[in-house]
Structures are given as C-alpha cells and as structure tokens.
Amino acid sequence: MRLRLRPSDDSFYEFFSRAAANLVKGTDLLSELALPGVDVQSVSERLVEVEHDSDAITHELYKKINSSFITPFDREDIYRLGSLLDDVMDHLEAVGSLLYLYGLTKLPTLPREIHEIVKVLDQQSRLTAEAMPRLKTMKGLEEYWVECNRLENEGDSAYRMALVRLFSGEYDALTVLKMKEVVDELEAACDAFEHVANTVETIVVKES
Template identity: 70%
Template sequence: MRFNLRPRADEFYDFFKEAADNLVKGAAILSELSLPDADHQSISDRLVDTEHANDDVTHRMLRTLNSTFVTPFDREDIYQLGSQLDDVMDHMEAVGNLIYLYGLSKLPSLPREMHELIEVLIASADQTLQAMSRLKSMRDLEPYWIEVNRLENEGDRAYRMLLVRLFSGEYDALTVMKLKEVADELEAAADAFEHVANTVETIAVKES
C-alpha cells in the first residue's frame, strides 16, 4: 500500500463536514414524518440513499486514513469520529425503515413525543455540521458540545414521556412493540450525536 506522507491538510476535515451534511439531510427527511400527507415509502427510500452516501464517505475516509502516515490529529480519534458520525445516520435510517415496514403510516398520527425527538435530531445535526466546519481551527467548540448535551437531555425527557404514553393503554400491544422499537432508534440517534460531541471535546482537549 502506498503511503501519503504529506496529506492534503483539509482532507479529513472535508470528510467530517460531508458526513455531517448527510446527517442534516437525513434529519430533514425525518422531519417530513410530521406532514399530514407524508410519503413514508419515499422517506424510507431517501434515508437509505443518504445512509449509502454516508457509508461511502466513511469508506473513503478509512481508505485515506489507512494510506496516510501523518494525520492532523490522533488516528484513533479520526477513526472514532468518522465511525460515530456514521452511527448517527444508521439510527436515523432505521427510524424511517421501521415506520414504513411496520405499517405505522396507517396510524392517524405518530405520537407527539416522536416528533419532539426528531426536532432534537434536527437541532443536533445542525450543531454538528457547524462544529465540523470549526474543527480544523479548534475554536469556539465548547458551546457545541454543551448544546448537544442539553439537546440529548431534552431527548431523554421526550423519550421517557413517550414510554409513558405507549404504556398508557392508548395503543394495542403489537403497535406498542413497533412504536417502542422506533422510539429506541430515535433515542439511540440522539445518544450517538452526544458521542460525536464527546469525541470532539476529547480531540479539542488533546490539541489545546
């Protein structure tokens, strides 16, 4: 394997920004679930396409990492950050897939708390994209991880209220099981955004 001793300085930062941009696109697609005439199959299909695009970013980043001798910061942190960004997209894709495959579009509407969790993902994606644009300079990153932590806590509250609603008797047992699996993916996506923020904080501390 040919190693590049002098990588283009912006190469890894470009990968991170591209991945974060995919997360913004994925969250925007999920937001369509709140529309009264939402096309659930289209939402699922477009999330799959976005997830595949993000996989491509991750693979290109890993190929570059494996063929680069000098990296802008720790190789382990580059690998972890790239993998965690990909994890977020995987969870968002799962949300759209499960809602479509489980036939949850037949419900009059999804629980309000699910839409609140999606709003958390939209805000977290926006914060992450802004942070990836500042990663190279390592400046003004602390407000990012503080805000993502706050959003994750907000998501936890919405998730707990969603569980209360699911087990209130409003839905039949099978629907509860289906909605619970979707809820778990939404919470996992919010958690995954926080994992990204924690890794950025670790990188910033190391590089300070």
C-alpha cells in the same frame, strides 16, 4: 517562521463536514414524517440513499487514514469520529425502515412526542454540521458540545414522555412494541450525536 509539527491536511476536515451535512439531510427527511399525508415509503427510501452516501464518505475517510503518512490529529481519533458520525445515520435510517416495515404508516398520526424527539435531532444535526469545520482551528467548539449534551438531555425527557404515552393504554400491545422500536432508534440517534460531541471534546482536550 513557526514550525508546524502536524500539517493541516484539509481533506480530513472536509470528510467530517460532508458527513455532518449528510446527517442534516437525514434529519430533514425525518422531519417530513410530521407533515400530513406523508409518503412514509418514499421517506424511508430516501433515507436509505443518504445512508449509502454516509457509508461511502466513511469508507473514503478510512482509505485516506490508511494511505496518509501524517494526519492532523491522532489516527484513532479520526477513525472514531468518522465511525460515530456514521452510527448516527444508521439510527436515522432505521427509523424510516421500521416505520415502513411495521406498517405504522396506517396509524392516523404518530404520537406528538415522537415529533418532539425528531425536533431535538434536527437541532443536533445542524449544530454538528456547523461545528465540524471548526475542528480545523480547534476553537469555538465548547459551546457545541455543551449544547449537544443539553439537547441529548432534552431528547431523553421527550423519549420518556413518548414511553408514557405509548404505555398509556391508548394502543394495543403489538402497536406499542412496534412504536417502541421506533422511539428507541430515535433516542439512540440522540445518544449517537452526543457521542460525536464527546469525542470532539476528547480530541480538543488532548490536542490543546
């Protein structure tokens, strides 16, 4: 019989899987924004709901950390990973709120480059949701973090092209400023997914 120094308390992994599954709901809602005749207010309200769900999951995780005598890996890393998954959702929710608050819904369509970044986020969320359950064995995660970093680079290029479009002279200065806030939140969400991937990499390096 092999001695296990750290018990694999499955509930910790479940928190990460649930948090990442919730991020897929978030990027699904953002993808709706590309549909013709979309109701931005409704998308924004549903984003607020999934963000509340994320907050609840994160809060439960913190309580679990505080009440557990032993944890499957470092307490601080569990804490950090939970908090970084929550950060992603904050940025996704902000996109919906800003579009609605700034009345950008009155534009005939959002620039195509914005939807390019949303597509990257959609891939990052699916990839993250698939990877989280693999934390239990710490196997097969390298592909995830490499791909998540590659997608962040892709998001960065799409972000730059979105700025070039915004600054092209097609829009008045105030509209540019408002859309820039939205695009900045999208880019921050791409970055936040990368921070999750980097933290997973650090954990795997440390525990292996």
